[in-house]
Structures are given as structure tokens and as C-alpha cells.
Amino acid sequence: MNIRFYNAKIVQQKEDHTFALTEGELWVKGDTICYIGDGTDVSGVCSENEPIIWNREIDVAGNVLMPGFKDAHTHTAMTFLRSYADDLPLQEWLNEQVFPKEAQLTAEDVYDLSVLGIMEYLTSGITSNFDMYNFPRSVAKASADCGFRTVFTSGLNDFVSSVEEMEEDYHVINELSPLTSFVPGIHAEYTTSKERMEGVAKLASRLKAPVWLHNSETKREVLECKERYGMTPTQITESLGMYAYGGGGYHCVWFEDADYEIFRKHHMTAVTNPASNLKLASGICPVKRFLEEGINLAIGTDGPASNNCLDMFREMFLTTALAKVREHDASCISADEVLYMATAGGARAMQLSSCDRLAVGKKADLIMIDLKQPNMQPENNFIKNIVYSGSKQNVKLTMVAGKILYEDGKFEIGFDPEEIYEKANRIIRRMK
Amino acid sequence: MNIRFYNAKIVQQKEDHTFALTEGELWVKGDTICYIGDGTDVSGVCSENEPIIWNREIDVAGNVLMPGFKDAHTHTAMTFLRSYADDLPLQEWLNEQVFPKEAQLTAEDVYDLSVLGIMEYLTSGITSNFDMYNFPRSVAKASADCGFRTVFTSGLNDFVSSVEEMEEDYHVINELSPLTSFVPGIHAEYTTSKERMEGVAKLASRLKAPVWLHNSETKREVLECKERYGMTPTQITESLGMYAYGGGGYHCVWFEDADYEIFRKHHMTAVTNPASNLKLASGICPVKRFLEEGINLAIGTDGPASNNCLDMFREMFLTTALAKVREHDASCISADEVLYMATAGGARAMQLSSCDRLAVGKKADLIMIDLKQPNMQPENNFIKNIVYSGSKQNVKLTMVAGKILYEDGKFEIGFDPEEIYEKANRIIRRMK
Numbered sequence: 001m002n003i004r005f006y007n008a009k010i011v012q013q014k015e016d017h018t019f020a021l022t023e024g025e026l027w028v029k030g031d032t033i034c035y036i037g038d039g040t041d042v043s044g045v046c047s048e049n050e051p052i053i054w055n056r057e058i059d060v061a062g063n064v065l066m067p068g069f070k071d072a073h074t075h076t077a078m079t080f081l082r083s084y085a086d087d088l089p090l091q092e093w094l095n096e097q098v099f100p101k102e103a104q105l106t107a108e109d110v111y112d113l114s115v116l117g118i119m120e121y122l123t124s125g126i127t128s129n130f131d132m133y134n135f136p137r138s139v140a141k142a143s144a145d146c147g148f149r150t151v152f153t154s155g156l157n158d159f160v161s162s163v164e165e166m167e168e169d170y171h172v173i174n175e176l177s178p179l180t181s182f183v184p185g186i187h188a189e190y191t192t193s194k195e196r197m198e199g200v201a202k203l204a205s206r207l208k209a210p211v212w213l214h215n216s217e218t219k220r221e222v223l224e225c226k227e228r229y230g231m232t233p234t235q236i237t238e239s240l241g242m243y244a245y246g247g248g249g250y251h252c253v254w255f256e257d258a259d260y261e262i263f264r265k266h267h268m269t270a271v272t273n274p275a276s277n278l279k280l281a282s283g284i285c286p287v288k289r290f291l292e293e294g295i296n297l298a299i300g301t302d303g304p305a306s307n308n309c310l311d312m313f314r315e316m317f318l319t320t321a322l323a324k325v326r327e328h329d330a331s332c333i334s335a336d337e338v339l340y341m342a343t344a345g346g347a348r349a350m351q352l353s354s355c356d357r358l359a360v361g362k363k364a365d366l367i368m369i370d371l372k373q374p375n376m377q378p379e380n381n382f383i384k385n386i387v388y389s390g391s392k393q394n395v396k397l398t399m400v401a402g403k404i405l406y407e408d409g410k411f412e413i414g415f416d417p418e419e420i421y422e423k424a425n426r427i428i429r430r431m432k
Numbered sequence: 433m434n435i436r437f438y439n440a441k442i443v444q445q446k447e448d449h450t451f452a453l454t455e456g457e458l459w460v461k462g463d464t465i466c467y468i469g470d471g472t473d474v475s476g477v478c479s480e481n482e483p484i485i486w487n488r489e490i491d492v493a494g495n496v497l498m499p500g501f502k503d504a505h506t507h508t509a510m511t512f513l514r515s516y517a518d519d520l521p522l523q524e525w526l527n528e529q530v531f532p533k534e535a536q537l538t539a540e541d542v543y544d545l546s547v548l549g550i551m552e553y554l555t556s557g558i559t560s561n562f563d564m565y566n567f568p569r570s571v572a573k574a575s576a577d578c579g580f581r582t583v584f585t586s587g588l589n590d591f592v593s594s595v596e597e598m599e600e601d602y603h604v605i606n607e608l609s610p611l612t613s614f615v616p617g618i619h620a621e622y623t624t625s626k627e628r629m630e631g632v633a634k635l636a637s638r639l640k641a642p643v644w645l646h647n648s649e650t651k652r653e654v655l656e657c658k659e660r661y662g663m664t665p666t667q668i669t670e671s672l673g674m675y676a677y678g679g680g681g682y683h684c685v686w687f688e689d690a691d692y693e694i695f696r697k698h699h700m701t702a703v704t705n706p707a708s709n710l711k712l713a714s715g716i717c718p719v720k721r722f723l724e725e726g727i728n729l730a731i732g733t734d735g736p737a738s739n740n741c742l743d744m745f746r747e748m749f750l751t752t753a754l755a756k757v758r759e760h761d762a763s764c765i766s767a768d769e770v771l772y773m774a775t776a777g778g779a780r781a782m783q784l785s786s787c788d789r790l791a792v793g794k795k796a797d798l799i800m801i802d803l804k805q806p807n808m809q810p811e812n813n814f815i816k817n818i819v820y821s822g823s824k825q826n827v828k829l830t831m832v833a834g835k836i837l838y839e840d841g842k843f844e845i846g847f848d849p850e851e852i853y854e855k856a857n858r859i860i861r862r863m864k
Contacts, residue, residue: 082817082821083817087756087766088762089761278753278754282757283757325713330520330521330712374549381516424809
């Protein structure tokens with residue numbers, strides 16, 4: 001498919017991680033952006049002898065084209081637990097509500113529940129996610145079938161998966177589709193024995209791959225880890241050799257000075273999950289400190305059981321707003337910095353440099369933002385309008401790898417939405 | 433207009449301030465709800481001799497009908513400053529950015545900018561607002577012309593308005609339309625002399641009316657007030673006799689023990705503005721303490737210059753999520769409690785008992801929530817889905833006083849949206 005967008009305001013990332021808008025056209029050939037400009041100087045893109053045959057020409061009508069959001073930490077298939085067990089502290093919520101229900105899931109359930117989550121990502125302009133859940137191959141297949149981009153990391157712990165299984169998943173999912181990839185991971189230090197963590201560290205070194213995990217989400221997690229090892233989760237996992245090829249942590253709320261140093265040294269990423277950290281009363285991530293330390297930041301929704309929605313607009317607002325109140329400084333964390341985290345920062349965490357921003361040669365993972373809505377008016381500053389006021393209602397179109405998956409409220413992912421809703425409801429009825 | 437809604441899930445408020453859903457029909461006759469039930473026992477509503485002639489019969493298709501949200505604190509016309517001067521502390525933001533720009537506004541500007549804000553309220557299911565701004569009559573006229581419900585309170589201070597003007601506005605706006613009303617108010621203690629505050633207290637007593645103000649929004653405000661008077665803003669205003677007929681405060685972030693006692697004694701309301709308090713780094717409102725003290729709570733967006741959007745879904749999530757993180761207690765402030773604040777709690781603050789909930793005899797201020805969206809699935813709990821996951825994209829219809837003002841993304845307020853956007857943009861261009 002070749003698609004020409006014209007009359008667009010195109011969000012382009014500058015060297016200094018801020019963004020500028022240029023007016024013009026963006027052309028997509030297959031899965032790749034082949035042109036951005038005013039539509040006149042197109043030499044090298046097409047010639048009179050070899051014109052592009054357009055499958056669609058889309059009048060953007062002065063609206064915004066921007067890179068799709070990267071949801072850098074989530075558990076998509078937990079859609080089935082949305083609004084099921086709210087208003088509980090993390091450990092109780094996990095042990096008494098989440099784990100017993102999860103034990104009843106089948107591979108097919110996880111496939112269907114992942115499709116439901118993918119639909120919600122698309123409504124929020126999210127074009128790829130960094131997923132961790134049981135039945136990794138079901139998750140990856142759901143993404144490949146929908147045309148959605150997923151980086152999967154293992155949720156291995158003492159009860160789920162094994163280092164051998166992880167290695168198999170690594171190969172299967174990396175080879176499944178150009179849209180799916182896999183990096184090693186563990187659920188968390190507090191659910192994984194030292195021996196298993198060592199096994200993962202060895203595997204990651206052999207595969208030359210990064211390692212990911214839930215890291216320092218709660219104060220209690222860090223305290224208990226220090227009781228066990230005399231070290232924080234960051235320190236013990238580093239001491240086991242997990243970060244020879246980088247990686248990162250999800251949440252990263254309760255960090256100590258030495259932890260930042262480890263993240264900086266290994267070029268790791270801290271993924272903040274602000275809505276989930278509030279809802280489970282875990283705390284507020286020190287985003288400003290991470291920025292000052294020069295550590296890459298990304299933003300994740302976390303799973304729909306703890307959030308409860310998959311909405312990058314809410315997370316973007318929270319990322320800057322919580323930093324402001326945490327630091328008693330209304331000037332900290334600008335809209336540009338947040339937008340960078342939600343796009344290129346996430347892409348860096350997920351090794352998705354092929355679709356981190358809108359530029360010629362990059363994969364066409366992009367969204368159209370409707371400015372003709374009252375929350376986007378007047379036009380004092382488009383980037384601030386999107387980061388501080390944006391909402392799912394502004395997402396007119398979501399494209400992944402050159403394919404339009406969502407447009408004007410309709411999904412084009414090969415599934416009937418009503419059928420997916422019914423399947424999800426059948427799963428929760430079965431578990432009652 | 434007579435409108436019949438059928439196949440609906442109707443959110444009804446119970447005695448204990450929780451909510452239940454009943455399946456059935458809701459009928460609107462003129463501006464009033466005349467029937468809620470399964471459509472069979474309609475005696476007393478209509479008879480064979482006197483059937484209702486329906487102007488429209490709307491198949492709700494299993495979706496939710498619920499009371500419209502009450503935005504209990506806002507400055508609507510500040511739409512012109514959206515994304516204009518973000519990332520500044522409150523005092524600097526007010527004195528260096530907001531006040532100089534506001535000085536350039538005309539009555540006509542405020543009218544047009546209010547219409548823009550009203551459009552945004554409608555997209556978020558907000559059916560009435562508690563507004564404070566310059567040119568009160570322009571604001572009220574915009575609401576009356578659009579068919580939107582507005583309670584206005586004065587923003588009197590040492591530079592704007594006078595007690596005499598306030599009394600005139602009180603009569604003009606209370607008589608302008610059944611949709612508009614006026615209660616006395618001042619901008620805040622820190623902008624208003626003791627003499628002026630005394631004048632307002634006397635006026636309110638004479639009118640037997642409540643008094644409203646920005647109260648204890650920042651720590652500095654409270655400290656400076658205590659330096660001036662040896663009392664907090666709540667204490668000095670009470671000592672001047674302002675609350676003989678109740679009233680309340682906006683923000684209420686930095687409260688002392690004696691302040692709660694004053695609010696309780698005078699049956700006052702605390703309006704929380706969570707997004708604005710984060711963004712201006714003001715702090716987090718002690719919502720749990722207010723609840724424990726038995727003080728009525730309501731939720732407001734604050735103005736679009738400090739938020740920057742007018743979205744009750746974001747505010748509802750923040751109200752519970754921030755309470756959880758503030759109190760280190762993931763179980764505090766349930767979804768039902770938040771929904772009560774956003775509807776009936778706001779109505780109580782605004783003296784709008786005529787439209788506080790869905791019941792026969794109440795004004796038909798209601799909204800339809802689309803459940804056939806991925807963020808509302810599966811159906812573990814409808815109220816939690818709405819409070820934790822809801823978004824503007826779920827608002828299918830907004831009705832005020834029996835009139836549909838917004839439906840499927842289209843406005844029916846007598847204005848062309850494009851023209852309103854253009855007017856707002858002309859205002860900001862003129863000020864540059």
C-alpha cells in the first residue's frame with residue numbers, strides 16, 4: 001500500500017529532543033516513510049518515468065501527523081481484570097486477586113484479551129508496546145495477526161517459565177514477524193530466586209541482549225531486597241551480571257544514589273508508570289533526577305488491572321504533573337521532554353530505532369491528531385495542547401508499519417470488536 | 433421536546449451515596465425526567481387518553497445513562513490561555529502571564545471564549561459548571577444562549593468588580609435564565625482587602641447567600657495570610673461573617689485542624705482541583721480527611737490555563753489516585769465516592785438539587801456513556817470502568833435541561849464550531 005498524506009502539520013524531532021512542526025506532505029511506501037516535504041522537490045522519491053501509484057491520498061486538513069506512542073511497560077492481556085479488584089495495596093492485590101485469577105487463563109484467553117488491549121492502544125495512538133505476560137507466544141501472535149508492533153519481555157519468576165523456555169520464546173518470537181521481538185526479562189527480584197536470576201544473566205550475555213524487570217516499584221520491595229541481599233534490586237541484579245548489554249527497569253520509584261549510577265553506566269532506561277504508581281499507592285517516580293542524570297526515560301501504562309486504562313495521554317500529563325508536585329517546581333519537565341519520552345525514549349528502550357520518529361526511511365508508525373476539537377483550541381502551542389490537553393477523542397487515525405489499523409473510530413485489524421468484547425466477557429463469567 | 437430513552441443501563445444514586453444500575457427506560461418531558469422504569473407501569477405518567485407524543489425515541493443499545501458531571505470550579509473563558517504560559521509557579525504565572533493578558537479581554541471575547549469552553553464541557557459529559565471570571569454577564573449569556581447550565585460566583589478582588597457591581601450581577605444573572613444563577617464570592621483572601629471582604633460578608637448575609645473563594649491553594653498563600661491576620665484564609669473569612677449561609681472553598685489543599693471545623697460547622701463544601709494543583713505544584717488536597725470529617729466534596733477542573741483541559745474523567749481518576757498515594761493507602765476513596773463528588777457533591781455545592789441525580793421530577797441533565805469501546809470492556813464493574821478508565825471518547829450524548837447539546841461528536845448549541853475556533857485564534861493573535 002502506498003499512502004499520501006497532504007495538508008499536514010508534521011511533528012518532527014530535533015537534535016535537542018524538542019519538536020517542531022512543518023507543514024506539508026508525508027508519503028508512505030509499503031511500511032516505510034519515503035518522503036516528508038512540501039510536495040515539490042520529490043527527486044529521488046519518484047520520477048516521471050516511475051510515479052508512485054497511490055492506494056489512498058488522505059487530506060489531513062491541517063491536522064497533526066506525529067510519531068505513534070510507545071507504551072514502554074504493560075501487561076496487555078490483563079484487560080480481563082480491569083475494574084475487578086481495585087483499591088488494594090500492591091502485594092495483597094497481586095497475591096490474593098491477580099495470581100489466583102491468572103492461574104485460570106488459557107493460551108487462547110490470552111490471545112483474545114491481548115486483541116482487546118491492542119484495540120485500546122490504537123484508540124490512544126499507541127503503535128507499539130513493551131509487553132510482559134504469561135503465554136508469550138499467544139501475546140506475540142495476537143500482535144502479529146492484528147498488525148500491531150510488540151516487544152515482548154519475559155515475566156519469568158519462581159513459578160512461571162524457565163530459562164530454557166525463555167530462550168525458546170526468544171527465538172520463536174523474534175522470528176515470528178517483523179512486528180514482534182523478544183528481550184530477556186524477569187518479573188522482579190522479589191519473585192525470582194538468585195539462581196534463576198543468574199541463569200537469566202548468563203542467557204542474556206550469551207544472546208548479547210538487554211534484561212528488563214519490575215524494579216523498585218514499592219518501598220517494601222526495596223527494603224525486603226536489602227534484608228535478603230544487603231543490596232537494592234538494581235544493585236543485586238547488576239552484581240549478577242544482568243546488564244552487560246543494558247536493559248532497564250519498570251516503575252523505578254524508590255531509587256538510591258548508587259542505583260542511578262548503575263543505570264547510567266549501563267545505558268539503561270527507567271520506564272515510569274505514573275497512573276499505576278498512584279493507584280496502587282506505590283509512590284511518585286523521581287523523573288527529574290533521572291533526567292538530570294542523563295538516563296533515558298520512557299512511559300508505560302502498566303496493565304489495565306492496575307491503571308485501569310491504556311491511555312498515553314493520561315500518562316503523559318501525569319509524568320509532567322507529578323514531577324512538578326513532587327519537586328515543588330511547576331517549571332520542571334516540559335511538554336517536549338514528555339513527548340520525547342512517550343515516543344523516542346520508549347523506542348530507545350524497546351530497541352525500535354526504526355520507528356522512533358517521523359523521518360524518511362523510518363517505519364510508518366504514526367498517528368493523526370484531530371485539532372478541530374475544543375480541547376485543542378486555540379492554537380497557542382500544538383505540542384503543549386497534545387501533552388497537557390490531548391485525549392483519545394483526538395486520535396483520528398493510527399498506522400503501524402504503513403497499515404491503517406484505526407480510523408475515525410473504526411478498527412481494521414481483522415476482528416469484529418463486538419466479538420472480542422463478548423469473548424472477554426465470557427472469560428470473566430467463566431471465572432466467577 | 434419529549435424524548436424516550438430505551439434499552440438503557442440507568443445509573444441511580446442510592447441513599448448511602450453509592451450507585452446502582454437499573455436496566456430500562458428513561459423518559460424526558462420538556463426539561464424534566466418524568467419516568468424511569470421498565471416501560472410497563474407508566475400510570476401517572478401517561479394514560480391512553482393522554483399519550484406522550486415523542487419527538488425522539490433513542491435506542492441506548494445497552495449503554496449507560498448517568499447524571500451529567502458538575503464541574504464545581506473553573507474559569508471557562510481562560511480557554512484563550514490554554515498552552516500559553518505553562519510550567520510556571522502560581523504567583524509568577526498569575527502576575528506575569530495571566531493578569532496582563534486578561535487586562536486585554538473585552539466582554540465579547542469572554543462570550544466567545546466561554547462558548548469554546550462550553551463545547552469542551554459537553555465533550556466530557558459536563559452539564560453544568562461553577563464559573564468565576566471577569567465580565568460575569570458575558571459568561572452567563574454564553575451559557576444561556578448555548579443551553580448550558582452555569583452557576584456563577586464573583587471573582588471580586590481589589591482590582592476587579594465591587595460589592596455594588598456584585599449585587600447587580602446577582603440580580604441580573606439569577607433572573608437571566610432558568611439555566612443561570614449567581615452566588616457571592618471573592619477571588620481570594622490574598623487579592624482582597626479586609627474592607628472589601630467585610631462588604632461581601634454583609635451583602636451575602638443580606639441576600640441569605642453562600643460565599644465562595646479560592647482558599648488555601650498554596651502553602652505560601654496560607655503563610656502570608658497568617659502573617660497578615662494571624663489566621664488562615666478559612667479563619668479570617670469566617671471571622672468576618674462570610675459563611676452565615678454556607679459556601680465553600682476552591683482547592684483547599686493546605687488546611688489546618690480548625691479549618692475543617694469551620695467547614696463542618698457551616699455545612700460548607702471543599703472543591704478539589706487535582707490536575708491544576710499538580711500542574712502548578714501547589715500540592716495534593718487532603719480529600720480523605722474531608723470525607724472523614726463529613727464535609728461535602730466536589731470536583732472541579734479549574735480553568736484551561738492551569739489544567740489545561742476541561743475533562744472530568746481525568747479529574748475523577750486523579751481525585752482517587754492522588755488520595756491513594758498521599759495517604760499511602762491504595763484502598764482509600766472508592767469509585768462510588770468519586771462519582772458522588774463529581775455529580776451530587778458538585779450539585780450540592782452549586783445549589784443544584786434540581787439536577788443532582790437521575791430521578792423522576794429532576795431536571796434532565798444527563799449523559800450517555802458508550803460501553804462499546806475497548807476501555808469499557810469487559811464489564812466487571814461499570815462504575816469503576818467509568819471512574820478509572822473513562823474518557824471523552826466514551827461520551828455519546830450530553831443533555832442539559834432536556835435538550836441534547838452534543839451527540840456523536842456534533843454540537844447542537846447554535847454555533848458553528850469552526851467559527852468559534854477561529855474567533856479564539858483571532859483573540860490570541862490580537863494579543864501577540
